[in-house]
Amino acid sequence: MNTLITVLFLIFAAIILASAIMTVTVKNIVHAALWLISSFFGVGALYLLMEAEFLGVAQVLIYVGAVSILILFAIMLTRDLEGSQNRQLTPRWWIALIVPAALFSLLIVPTVMTHAWQLPPPPPAGQPPAISGAQQIGAAFMREYLLPFEVAAILLTVAMIGAIVVAFEERERRRRVLTLAEQVRLRQRQQQRQQPAPRPEPAATAVQPSEATGSET
Amino acid sequence: MPSITEAVPLPWVLTLAGALFCVGLFGALSRRNTVGILLGIELMLNAVNINLVAFWRYLEPNVVAGQTFALFVITVAAAEAAVGLAMIIAIYRARQTVNADEVDSLRG
Amino acid sequence: MTEIIIPPIDWRVAAQLSIIFGWASVLLVIALFVPRSRTRIIGYLAIVGVIVAAVAGIPLWGVNAETFSGMLRLDAYSLTLNWLFLASTAITIALSLDYLPRQGIERSEYYVLVLFATGGMMLLAQGADLIILFLGLELLSIVLYVLTGFAYPRIASEEAGMKYLLIGAFAGGFVVFGIALLYGATGSMNLRAIGETLARQALTPEERTYLLAGAALVVVGFGYKVAMAPFHMWAPDVYEGAPTPVTGLLSVGSKAAGFASLLRFLVEALAGEWQIWAPVLAALAIATLAVGNIGALTQQNVKRMLAYSSIGHAGYILFGVIAAGATDGVAGQRGVESVLLYLIAYTFTNLGAFGVLIALEQRGEAAWDMGDLAGLWNRRPWLAIAMAVCMLSLAGIPPTGGFWGKLYVFTAAWLAGMGWITVIGVIIAAVAAFYYLRIVAQMFMAEPAREAPLPMDRALRVGLTLATLGVLILGFIPTPAIDLVQRVVLGVRG
Numbered sequence A: 001m002n003t004l005i006t007v008l009f010l011i012f013a014a015i016i017l018a019s020a021i022m023t024v025t026v027k028n029i030v031h032a033a034l035w036l037i038s039s040f041f042g043v044g045a046l047y048l049l050m051e052a053e054f055l056g057v058a059q060v061l062i063y064v065g066a067v068s069i070l071i072l073f074a075i076m077l078t079r080d081l082e083g084s085q086n087r088q089l090t091p092r093w094w095i096a097l098i099v100p101a102a103l104f105s106l107l108i109v110p111t112v113m114t115h116a117w118q119l120p121p122p123p124p125a126g127q128p129p130a131i132s133g134a135q136q137i138g139a140a141f142m143r144e145y146l147l148p149f150e151v152a153a154i155l156l157t158v159a160m161i162g163a164i165v166v167a168f169e170e171r172e173r174r175r176r177v178l179t180l181a182e183q184v185r186l187r188q189r190q191q192q193r194q195q196p197a198p199r200p201e202p203a204a205t206a207v208q209p210s211e212a213t214g215s216e217t
Numbered sequence B: 001m002p003s004i005t006e007a008v009p010l011p012w013v014l015t016l017a018g019a020l021f022c023v024g025l026f027g028a029l030s031r032r033n034t035v036g037i038l039l040g041i042e043l044m045l046n047a048v049n050i051n052l053v054a055f056w057r058y059l060e061p062n063v064v065a066g067q068t069f070a071l072f073v074i075t076v077a078a079a080e081a082a083v084g085l086a087m088i089i090a091i092y093r094a095r096q097t098v099n100a101d102e103v104d105s106l107r108g
Numbered sequence C: 001m002t003e004i005i006i007p008p009i010d011w012r013v014a015a016q017l018s019i020i021f022g023w024a025s026v027l028l029v030i031a032l033f034v035p036r037s038r039t040r041i042i043g044y045l046a047i048v049g050v051i052v053a054a055v056a057g058i059p060l061w062g063v064n065a066e067t068f069s070g071m072l073r074l075d076a077y078s079l080t081l082n083w084l085f086l087a088s089t090a091i092t093i094a095l096s097l098d099y100l101p102r103q104g105i106e107r108s109e110y111y112v113l114v115l116f117a118t119g120g121m122m123l124l125a126q127g128a129d130l131i132i133l134f135l136g137l138e139l140l141s142i143v144l145y146v147l148t149g150f151a152y153p154r155i156a157s158e159e160a161g162m163k164y165l166l167i168g169a170f171a172g173g174f175v176v177f178g179i180a181l182l183y184g185a186t187g188s189m190n191l192r193a194i195g196e197t198l199a200r201q202a203l204t205p206e207e208r209t210y211l212l213a214g215a216a217l218v219v220v221g222f223g224y225k226v227a228m229a230p231f232h233m234w235a236p237d238v239y240e241g242a243p244t245p246v247t248g249l250l251s252v253g254s255k256a257a258g259f260a261s262l263l264r265f266l267v268e269a270l271a272g273e274w275q276i277w278a279p280v281l282a283a284l285a286i287a288t289l290a291v292g293n294i295g296a297l298t299q300q301n302v303k304r305m306l307a308y309s310s311i312g313h314a315g316y317i318l319f320g321v322i323a324a325g326a327t328d329g330v331a332g333q334r335g336v337e338s339v340l341l342y343l344i345a346y347t348f349t350n351l352g353a354f355g356v357l358i359a360l361e362q363r364g365e366a367a368w369d370m371g372d373l374a375g376l377w378n379r380r381p382w383l384a385i386a387m388a389v390c391m392l393s394l395a396g397i398p399p400t401g402g403f404w405g406k407l408y409v410f411t412a413a414w415l416a417g418m419g420w421i422t423v424i425g426v427i428i429a430a431v432a433a434f435y436y437l438r439i440v441a442q443m444f445m446a447e448p449a450r451e452a453p454l455p456m457d458r459a460l461r462v463g464l465t466l467a468t469l470g471v472l473i474l475g476f477i478p479t480p481a482i483d484l485v486q487r488v489v490l491g492v493r494g
Helices: A002-025 A030-050 A054-080 A081-085 A093-114 A135-140 A145-168 A180-193 A202-206 A209-214 B009-029 B034-060 B065-096 B102-106 C011-033 C038-060 C075-101 C108-126 C130-148 C154-186 C191-201 C205-225 C232-241 C243-270 C273-299 C300-323 C327-359 C381-395 C399-414 C419-444 C459-474 C479-491
Strands: C063-067 C072-074
Touching: A002 A030, A002 B009, A002 B034, A030 A054, A030 B034, A030 C459, A054 A135, A054 B009, A054 C419, A081 C011, A093 B009, A093 C205, A135 A145, A135 B065, A145 B065, A145 C011, A145 C108, A145 C130, B009 B034, B009 C154, B009 C232, B034 B065, B034 C154, B065 C130, B065 C154, C011 C038, C011 C063, C011 C072, C011 C108, C038 C075, C038 C108, C063 C419, C072 C075, C072 C108, C075 C108, C075 C327, C075 C459, C075 C479, C108 C130, C130 C154, C130 C205, C130 C243, C154 C205, C154 C232, C191 C243, C191 C273, C205 C243, C232 C243, C232 C300, C243 C273, C243 C300, C243 C327, C273 C300, C273 C419, C300 C327, C300 C399, C300 C419, C327 C381, C327 C399, C327 C459, C327 C479, C381 C399, C381 C419, C381 C459, C399 C419, C399 C459, C399 C479
Parallel strands: none
Antiparallel strands: C063 C072
16 A cells, blocks of 8 residues: 555656646747646645645645636737747756756755654554544634634735736726627628728727727627 | 555655755746746745645644645735736737737637 | 634734725725726825824834734834834825826725735734745735836836736745745744744754755745845836836835844744854845945936835845844844834835935826936925935935934944944945935036926825925934834844
8 A cells, every 4th residue: 555655656746847847848838838737736636645635626726727727818818929939948048957956956855855854653553643634724714824814815805906907907098909799890890881891901900999999888 | 544654755755845846946047938937936836835735744734734824825826826917918918009909819 | 513713812913904904995995986086085095094003003002912823913013113114105105196197097906005015014014923924925015016017008117017026926935935944844833933942952953954944045035025135136127117106115115024024033033043144144235235336326217226225225224134133132132223223214215215206207207317306406495405315314424314224233233243244334335325425416516407397296295295304303303213112122032
């Protein structure tokens, strides 16, 4: 049984690290985001292996379900078409390689390996170890972690206000983006007007915000 | 009762977390693309969470501190990602002198 | 099913925080019913909330208590800082009331977000647990990212916001990794408990390395937030891109809050390791002083110059922080006092300086060039006087608040046995006076480069007057402020 867990751990570790390395090195940013999702899944599986079920589920729900999708949306909404040919790494990326490599090999590995961990004694045989689960976490949020819980709520509110303030700007100030339906209607109207209808120039749709705002509720 | 504490030594898990942190750090330092930098930062935060959960599981499994802190880290990461991606979109919009056609073609 | 019993809460400790967060949420709702043309009302209401919170703090003087299972603490130290944050918030809002509509970026959310930022700063000052420090830091940072990108007609503003966010999130990663290591090494996230663990057991060299690695990562993260060299690269760009009142808040509130929690962290949790961190921080302080002041020397852009100068001031404050950890009790006390006094003087001074820039800034054009200040004395004598007072204070020339701040910081460093470093600091301060005085010379000697009408709004005038008077009062009658910070000492050491 223990060998199985060891093997599983090694598999998960390989998935996490390999996907992470792909995330930071692949050229195409969409692929990078997909590799990131794979890494997130690996971390979630590792949590389950460590018997932190609630965190494993939260990891999948929040990271895989929300953050990754948000990232993919942002990429899709902002990707310029020739972007995939651009260099994705800074020209002096090898300098950026030295810092983490040094941090890892000189600081993290020696300290982690030499530290004398005072592990608690294993529970007596036949008795399940006392592991705090979702119930204990929920109770803790109402008791000793009440303040951080409230602050986290405020933090999320602020992030929501902030994202709205940043992303939804006043429409009269910047030319607004038409929805697909409005654009189709606009094109139809233009085609009716100029009969042997050539395909309308993209600029033509953009310079008529007055018509577009008219159809807006 | 098999458990990970007997099967995998704690330093292994911590080394994994450290390696993930450094990979994320490299990503954040080396990418030119803003989204790419954010991806690196998310990896760093995940590494921290592995650390926290490992400490909880190996050192004091009956205390919730490590797990709750990991949950707060996830919360903060999500909030930061939301604001960051909103900003990326806003900057992109301002830069492109908003060509409605192009932006929309990706949506439909 | 276990019944959930919420433990009793000492509301005195959380009173100011609750007022600010509650009022911010209420304003968010009120803003829905206020017509767009009268958004300014929200600003006035925000100032009212700030004043109420400040007054609510008066009966709390002398309280030394903690609540929320030891996570939130109220002592003289945090109460003094809370007042400082509230004062800087009120002045910032007053300076914004006119600036925002002039730049065409007035939105009610601005004032609400500024209040949330204040709450974040107060959490940093009151937090006694690494979880609260982390969440407070992130709350403050997220608000500031958004506020930095608030002047969206200028693309530089949004880009500055993005840059700040990336650097901030990166720094946040360091802080949280450091916290995880500290938790692993000591098994606790409470600052006092960590300090006690350190004091109780003789640590083996390996355990100490582990703890110090965690502490180093936390300090790196906070170093980014307070713009300490070599983690300062973001500051000039972000300060230049942000709307000017937000730059004021960034340079003052966020720096003070960062130092407040850094000081508490170092003194309460890591006092036992002073021998190790003091030399490291001393080297960083000298580097910060050098980078900030050399950068400021060559700037023609006044806003950028103030950004570099605020990096430099982080170096002086670091002197006080190092002294505060000293094992020698007198030096330690003097260190805490000096940090607070310096922060108070610096807050009023910097807000005043940015207030003058705000007054000069017209719609859609920046008046940040040295030339824009030329001959200000002939155009607007009061503005010129205010700017001159602030520049003298930043340079540390008596009779201004900045002088007392510098005096305290240097004596604290001297008492803590950092003789050479103090000497270097004094020399750099003398050199730095040059570029501050250059601005004064520009205003009083040079011919006006151009005539520009300068609309001055009442709120702006009040804010500017408050800041400048603060600097002067601190300079001429420093005893009340010194008395205040001298009582603080026990709070943070006890």
